[in-house]
Amino acid sequence: MSDATTPTPDTTGAPTPVVAGTAVAGTSIVEGEATAKRKPMPAWMKSKKIQPIISLVLLIAVWWAVTSAGLINSLYLPGPKAVWDAFIEANSCRPASEGSSRIVCGEQQYFLWQHLVVSLERIGVGMALGIVVGVLVGFILAEIGWLNRIILPYINFIRALPPLGYIGLLIVWFGIGDTTKIWLLFLAAFPPIVLATVDGINSVNRDRVNSALSLGASRPKAFLFVVFPSALPSIMNGIRLAIGFAWTTVVAAELNNGIPGIGALAYLSGTELNTPLTIACIFVIGIAALLLDWLILGITHLVTPWVGKE
Amino acid sequence: MANNNVLTWGELTEKKTMDDQGVAVDIRGVNKRFTTQQGDEVTALHDINLTINKHDFICVVGRSGCGKTTLLNMLAGFEKPTDGELVSGGVVIDGPSPKRGVVFQKPPLYPWLTVRKNVEFGMKMQGVPAAERKEKADHFLELVGLTSAADRRPYELSGGMQQRAQIARVLATEPDLILMDEPYGALDALTREKLQNELLRIWRERHSTVFFITHSVDEAIFLATRVIVMSAHPGTVKMDIPITIPRDPDDPDNMEKVRATPEFVQLREEITQAIYVQDDQE
Numbered sequence: 001m002s003d004a005t006t007p008t009p010d011t012t013g014a015p016t017p018v019v020a021g022t023a024v025a026g027t028s029i030v031e032g033e034a035t036a037k038r039k040p041m042p043a044w045m046k047s048k049k050i051q052p053i054i055s056l057v058l059l060i061a062v063w064w065a066v067t068s069a070g071l072i073n074s075l076y077l078p079g080p081k082a083v084w085d086a087f088i089e090a091n092s093c094r095p096a097s098e099g100s101s102r103i104v105c106g107e108q109q110y111f112l113w114q115h116l117v118v119s120l121e122r123i124g125v126g127m128a129l130g131i132v133v134g135v136l137v138g139f140i141l142a143e144i145g146w147l148n149r150i151i152l153p154y155i156n157f158i159r160a161l162p163p164l165g166y167i168g169l170l171i172v173w174f175g176i177g178d179t180t181k182i183w184l185l186f187l188a189a190f191p192p193i194v195l196a197t198v199d200g201i202n203s204v205n206r207d208r209v210n211s212a213l214s215l216g217a218s219r220p221k222a223f224l225f226v227v228f229p230s231a232l233p234s235i236m237n238g239i240r241l242a243i244g245f246a247w248t249t250v251v252a253a254e255l256n257n258g259i260p261g262i263g264a265l266a267y268l269s270g271t272e273l274n275t276p277l278t279i280a281c282i283f284v285i286g287i288a289a290l291l292l293d294w295l296i297l298g299i300t301h302l303v304t305p306w307v308g309k310e
Numbered sequence: 311m312a313n314n315n316v317l318t319w320g321e322l323t324e325k326k327t328m329d330d331q332g333v334a335v336d337i338r339g340v341n342k343r344f345t346t347q348q349g350d351e352v353t354a355l356h357d358i359n360l361t362i363n364k365h366d367f368i369c370v371v372g373r374s375g376c377g378k379t380t381l382l383n384m385l386a387g388f389e390k391p392t393d394g395e396l397v398s399g400g401v402v403i404d405g406p407s408p409k410r411g412v413v414f415q416k417p418p419l420y421p422w423l424t425v426r427k428n429v430e431f432g433m434k435m436q437g438v439p440a441a442e443r444k445e446k447a448d449h450f451l452e453l454v455g456l457t458s459a460a461d462r463r464p465y466e467l468s469g470g471m472q473q474r475a476q477i478a479r480v481l482a483t484e485p486d487l488i489l490m491d492e493p494y495g496a497l498d499a500l501t502r503e504k505l506q507n508e509l510l511r512i513w514r515e516r517h518s519t520v521f522f523i524t525h526s527v528d529e530a531i532f533l534a535t536r537v538i539v540m541s542a543h544p545g546t547v548k549m550d551i552p553i554t555i556p557r558d559p560d561d562p563d564n565m566e567k568v569r570a571t572p573e574f575v576q577l578r579e580e581i582t583q584a585i586y587v588q589d590d591q592e
Binding site: 210212214217218225226304306309310 | 410432
């Protein structure tokens with residue numbers, strides 16, 4: 001990097017003390033002038049929506065500049081263009097090699113979006129089971145005190161375990177197929193949902209329940225119409241935690257026989273030194289996680305609009 | 311709740327006697343003891359005997375810790391006495407019932423329902439048809455002056471409006487006995503006075519029976535037909551004072567006029583004394 005002799009004000013280029021000295025002096029003068037007659041920030045830069053976009057554009061620009069200047073071996077960090085091409089290539093068909101008549105589609109016999117969909121299907125099934133069983137078990141534990149005291153420590157224990165710690169056992173029990181992955185996701189999602197449900201029900205305001213009973217609600221009706229909606233914000237919070245946890249788990253779980261699957265694709269492409277594709281997969285995994293979280297937040301807002309307003 | 315419909319012969323006779331004598335609830339020799347977490351036994355209420363007559367407006371005053379709220383919770387059926395019994399309509403109270411409506415200090419309105427749906431909640435739980443529910447909800451919303459806020463959510467209302475919504479919700483189930491636990495404690499003076507007059511009006515129009523807990527001696531004298539003074543450690547009934555000051559909730563100066571009567575001043579002195587003398591002894 002010290003070879004960079006371009007006269008750009010490079011903040012990191014400070015190996016030679018003489019140059020550094022002048023550079024520092026120069027910047028301090030410029031800064032002094034800037035504070036003296038500081039121009040107000042243009043309105044579009046102040047917009048709260050624009051700021052994160054500016055940072056993203058800058059980040060990609062720096063990435064592009066660093067890679068296209070050849071500062072880093074493209075095997076370690078390919079440029080944005082290469083990653084984009086890998087992303088497009090993984091979603092389309094092309095000749096197997098230059099001039100070949102054989103056509104290959106996607107990567108590892110599937111398009112990238114198919115890898116993603118399969119991972120999302122796994123998380124969908126695992127989460128659905130986790131939500132249904134977790135909420136039901138939570139209801140039962142919250143209502144039956146002695147059962148709660150017996151069972152809850154075990155659920156806490158499972159929650160504390162990293163799921164990959166017991167995937168070996170699950171493979172022995174259920175094989176290397178999808179059954180194991182769904183069990184793994186279920187076991188990842190289930191404990192936070194149970195705990196959130198129990199907590200939500202136990203912290204329901206007593207007056208709310210008592211008022212329902214003295215307005216003529218039977219106990220089952222009071223549970224359905226008052227206790228459950230009161231606990232819903234906590235349950236939704238548990239689901240949000242669970243889905244984040246499940247997503248990190250599914251990607252890691254696909255290291256074993258995970259094709260098709262986005263986590264497996266990210267791992268395999270790395271082992272094949274196809275770093276552009278690995279980075280494309282990392283972006284897809286990250287963006288999918290953000291979208292999942294955003295989806296859950298949207299649903300939460302839809303079903304419990306009163307949260308934070310009381 | 312199980313015995314609401316079918317009464318035994320003994321209960322029927324008892325109900326008839328109580329109805330003939332105009333008794334709403336008979337509290338007979340009630341004791342309530344708690345065990346604290348340290349294992350100490352605390353007597354919250356000791357030998358409470360009190361007859362609540364129909365159309366009584368009872369205000370209960372006393373220092374904190376005198377067991378007022380415990381007594382209200384037992385009347386509501388949220389708690390059971392250690393000894394003795396509370397009998398209403400010939401039946402021992404053993405759980406919450408819509409016959410005894412409860413107005414809580416902090417309105418436990420349901421934020422997932424609109425104000426109207428909150429008011430309809432009790433009727434819905436009791437299987438009242440939708441058309442009738444709507445009609446009654448409209449009536450009670452108008453009664454408490456919330457017609458224009460009917461489709462808003464509880465958290466969009468001020469504290470006073472929330473309390474009025476709660477009162478409408480309780481009244482809509484037409485309870486025989488309305489239990490109120492410091493309902494106006496958290497409100498500003500102006501709203502408080504307005505709601506006090508409203509409550510007097512409703513009580514007069516609907517011939518309800520009210521059991522009202524308050525910290526304010528003024529409020530008690532202003533509202534009640536009977537003021538019950540309770541003393542603490544253990545909680546007992548110390549005085550039972552009938553109030554006969556004429557009140558007209560339709561008169562805008564009602565409060566001022568009541569305050570100006572010599573009886574008001576004298577009663578206030580007497581009741582305040584009754585609460586404080588005990589304080590000095592401890």
